[in-house]
Amino acid sequence: MADKSVAIVGAAQIDTFKTTDRSPVGLAALAAKRAVEEAGLQMSDIDAVFSSSSYYAMPTLTMAEYLGLSPNVVDSTSTGGCSFVQHLGHAVAMINQGLCEVALIVYGSTQRTDAGKLVSMAEQSVYEQQYGLIHPVGAFGMIAHRHMKEFGTTSEQLAQYAVSAREWALLNPEAPYPTPLTVDEVLSSGIVASPLHKLDCCLVTDGAGAIVVTSGARARSLKQKPVWVLGTGEAQNHRNISQMPDFTSTRASVSAKRAFEQAGVGIADIDTAHVYDAFTISLLILMEDLGFCAKGEGGSFVENGRLAPGGELSLNPNGGGLSFSHPGMLSMFLMIEAVAQLRGTAGARQHDGAKLSLVHGMGMTLASHATAILGNEEPS
Amino acid sequence: MTRPQIAPRGEEKLYFSALADGNLTYGFCLACSTSHFYPRTLCPNCHSDDIESRVGSGRGTIYSFTTQYRAGNPALEDQVPYTIVMVDLEEGYRMMADLVGSEPEAISIGLPVVAEIEHPDNEHPVVHFRMEVSHGR
Numbered sequence: 001m002a003d004k005s006v007a008i009v010g011a012a013q014i015d016t017f018k019t020t021d022r023s024p025v026g027l028a029a030l031a032a033k034r035a036v037e038e039a040g041l042q043m044s045d046i047d048a049v050f051s052s053s054s055y056y057a058m059p060t061l062t063m064a065e066y067l068g069l070s071p072n073v074v075d076s077t078s079t080g081g082c083s084f085v086q087h088l089g090h091a092v093a094m095i096n097q098g099l100c101e102v103a104l105i106v107y108g109s110t111q112r113t114d115a116g117k118l119v120s121m122a123e124q125s126v127y128e129q130q131y132g133l134i135h136p137v138g139a140f141g142m143i144a145h146r147h148m149k150e151f152g153t154t155s156e157q158l159a160q161y162a163v164s165a166r167e168w169a170l171l172n173p174e175a176p177y178p179t180p181l182t183v184d185e186v187l188s189s190g191i192v193a194s195p196l197h198k199l200d201c202c203l204v205t206d207g208a209g210a211i212v213v214t215s216g217a218r219a220r221s222l223k224q225k226p227v228w229v230l231g232t233g234e235a236q237n238h239r240n241i242s243q244m245p246d247f248t249s250t251r252a253s254v255s256a257k258r259a260f261e262q263a264g265v266g267i268a269d270i271d272t273a274h275v276y277d278a279f280t281i282s283l284l285i286l287m288e289d290l291g292f293c294a295k296g297e298g299g300s301f302v303e304n305g306r307l308a309p310g311g312e313l314s315l316n317p318n319g320g321g322l323s324f325s326h327p328g329m330l331s332m333f334l335m336i337e338a339v340a341q342l343r344g345t346a347g348a349r350q351h352d353g354a355k356l357s358l359v360h361g362m363g364m365t366l367a368s369h370a371t372a373i374l375g376n377e378e379p380s
Numbered sequence: 381m382t383r384p385q386i387a388p389r390g391e392e393k394l395y396f397s398a399l400a401d402g403n404l405t406y407g408f409c410l411a412c413s414t415s416h417f418y419p420r421t422l423c424p425n426c427h428s429d430d431i432e433s434r435v436g437s438g439r440g441t442i443y444s445f446t447t448q449y450r451a452g453n454p455a456l457e458d459q460v461p462y463t464i465v466m467v468d469l470e471e472g473y474r475m476m477a478d479l480v481g482s483e484p485e486a487i488s489i490g491l492p493v494v495a496e497i498e499h500p501d502n503e504h505p506v507v508h509f510r511m512e513v514s515h516g517r
Contacts, residue, residue, distance in 0.1 A: 126386045127395070127418040130506045131478045132452035133464050141446030142466055149444075149489045194447040194484065242417075242466060242476045247444055 005216030005379055006092045007226030010039030011339040013332075016207040016325035017176040018112055024055045024208075025066045028108025031208035032067060039212045040223030041102060046212075047072045048100035050091060051107060052083035054119045054328050063106055073099045079236065080122075080363025081276060084211075084332040085370035089232030091213045101215060108208035109327035119328060122364070125240045134193060136278065137201055139241035139365040141193035144281040146247040148195065153299035155195055158280035159186035162199050162322050164308035165277065169319025171309060171349035176203070177323065199322075200280040207327035209336050216378070227342045230265070230356075230375050233258025236368040244366065248296075252289035252360060255369040259358075263373035267291045270373075271354040272314040272341045274334035276362045277321045287315075290360055290371070314351040317341065331361030331370065342376040382500055384453040394433070395419050399505040403435045404495050406473050417473035438495030440469035440509075447484040465509055467493055477507045486511070 012034035019027050028051075036043050049071045053059035060074035075090050077083055084105055091103040111119040120135065133139060147153045163183055169175035181199065189198040219226040235251035235258075238244045260266060267290070275290065277283040284298035292313065293301035301307075307315045318324045318337040325333055338357040340346040359372045388396050395418070398405045407419040411428035422429045445465040451457040463479040465487075477495070479487065493509040500506075 125418065126388045126392050128476050129386050130383045130504070131464050131476065132384060132448070132456040132459075132462070133446075133476070134448055134450060134452035138446050138448055138452060138464060141448070142444040142464070145446065145489060146444040191447075191449050193449070194445075196446075240476075242474060247466075 003216050004096050006095050006213060006229045007216055007219035008211050008229065008339055008374070009214055009219050009222045009224055009226055010035040010041065010212030011210070011336045012038060013207060013209040013336050016174060016327070016333070017205050019110055019206040022110065024053065024108040024110050025062055027110060027206065027208040028063060028106050028210070029066050031108065031210040032104055032106045035210035035212050036104070038224065041212065043067060043069065045102045046104045048074065048091065048094060048103040050075045050087035050103060050105040052076060052078045052329060053107070054109060054111070054121055057121065071100070079368035081278065081329040082331045082361030082363040082368050082370040083329060084335065085232070085359055085361040085372050086234050088213065088229060088335065088372055089234060089370065092229050092232060095213065095215050101218060103213040104210060105213065105332070106210040107329060107332045109329070110206045111328050112204055112206045128240060128242065136365050137193045137196060140279045140281055141196050142241065143247045143285070143366065144195050147281060147285065150248055151296035151299060153284070155187060156183055157299035157302055158200055158284065159183040161277070161280045161283055161302040161307065162186045164302065164305060164311070165316060165320045165322040167308045168317050168349060169323035172318050172324055173347070175319045175324045176205070196279060196281065202278045202321035202326035202330070203323070205325045205327050207325050207333065209332040211335055211339070225343055225376060227339045228375050228377070228379055229372060230379055231259040231261070231263030231373040232371065233262065234370045238367050239364065241365045248285060250285060250289045250362070250366045250369060252286050252362065252369045252371070253291070255371040256290045256360065259371035259373050265356060265373060269356050270358045272317060272338065272351045272357045274316060274338045274357060274359045276330055276334065276360060277316055278326065278330065280322070282362065282366060285366065286360060286362060290358070309349070314341070314354070317346060317349040317351065331359070334359045334361060335372070338374050342374060382455065383503060383506055384455050386504055388504070391419055391421055396504050398433065399497055399507065400499055402497060404438050404497065404507060405433045406436050406469070406471060408432045408434045415472040417475045434471070436469055436471050438469070440467040440493060442466070442487070442489050442491050442493060443468045443474060444489055445479065445487055447487070463487055465493065467509055477509050479510070480508045481510045
């Protein structure tokens with residue numbers, strides 16, 4: 001059987017809180033350079049460019065021009081924050097089709113420097129624009145209220161996740177806030193969109209990240225120990241929050257099932273999980289839909305430090321979007337942390353002997369989903 | 381300016397002109413007998429284009445809501461805090477609008493609401509919901 005293995009061979013992130021004198025594309029270019037260099041490759045080896053952006057309507061044209069590249073294929077799939085995990089799945093397919101050999105997936109944002117709030121080109125529906133729903137926190141407030149109504153989830157439980165994320169961040173020297181957080185501090189941080197408080201929401205940061213993906217044949221001869229892409233899956237079901245059929249369940253269950261089946265592993269095999277935490281409630285619902293706990297039990301699942309360092313699962317060990325970095329679209333940084341864990345280079349937050357990682361990105365308001373299963377042992 | 385300005389096109393314009401006449405319309409598919417909102421040129425359930433624009437009662441219940449303590453648009457800064465509701469209408473569709481006339485503490489999922497149409501001068505009409513049992517404001 002033909003070798004269909006594909007691996008991540010380079011990964012880098014830069015200025016994950018605040019940058020200076022760098023535009024979004026300029027910052028992204030530096031992340032790309034670092035990722036290519038640490039792979040032991042040259043920029044001229046890149047023959048495919050993948051990007052999504054809140055700044056550039058045609059981001060692969062913008063990126064490739066800035067980098068001086070003329071790629072054979074590009075993909076600017078734009079589904080919100082999960083775009084880069086989708087790009088990874090598409091890169092695997094393109095590499096296996098022979099359309100390209102070395103793919104660069106790259107992203108940069110300066111939203112903290114720009115405005116201190118989410119930068120988005122996303123248009124609003126004319127049927128909803130008049131009401132001033134704040135994207136995305138207003139929609140997540142409605143999602144949280146519904147989860148509370150159906151399952152008895154509490155604000156204290158949501159705050160527990162924010163506290164656990166901060167505990168992880170304290171182990172990450174690049175995280176911006178080096179002080180612990182308490183449930184009371186989350187609950188007294190002021191309501192932005194009920195029932196969500198300021199500290200139920202992710203940080204607003206700058207940051208750029210890039211990963212380099214290539215065939216197994218090429219990966220084996222490169223500088224880094226390959227991180228194998230064992231399975232990927234994607235799914236979606238709405239664009240506007242009003243069209244989400246059930247506010248408490250998502251198609252993350254579908255994308256995860258596809259990725260697990262392809263990888264031939266199950267959720268019990270996962271050592272580290274990297275799940276999109278734009279908000280405490282988004283994390284909680286995704287954990288249910290990915291299968292880490294039963295539907296409706298997310299509230300009790302996040303209690304008692306289960307997701308904190310030393311708990312049952314190494315979840316977002318870099319501190320995640322809530323306490324490490326969230327430059328508008330998070331999934332790039334979820335993948336980069338998974339790579340660090342699987343290489344064993346994550347320092348104080350390293351999960352000892354991590355072999356398998358799950359990355360799950362979501363886009364917009366639980367609208368789009370992409371799951372990847374990564375591992376450091378070569379697939380047989 | 382009292383509301384974020386919008387630029388409807390095509391079937392979107394038809395919806396807002398019906399609102400201007402005092403009618404809240406939704407899409408009804410004559411092929412599969414399901415309702416949808418926002419109004420579309422084809423049915424999202426069976427993909428028939430045999431769609432009728434129907435006038436709804438405006439009556440429904442709150443599926444979920446959020447009260448925002450920051451404005452989502454500069455035009456609404458003097459309205460803060462304001463509440464946005466997702467409403468399940470009795471004709472079988474769901475729509476989003478704001479809820480007027482109630483204090484945040486009085487709002488909860490499942491309560492009955494009714495739509496009203498406001499039509500400010502030189503602006504597009506806008507739908508609001510109000511609780512059927514008024515809690516005053």
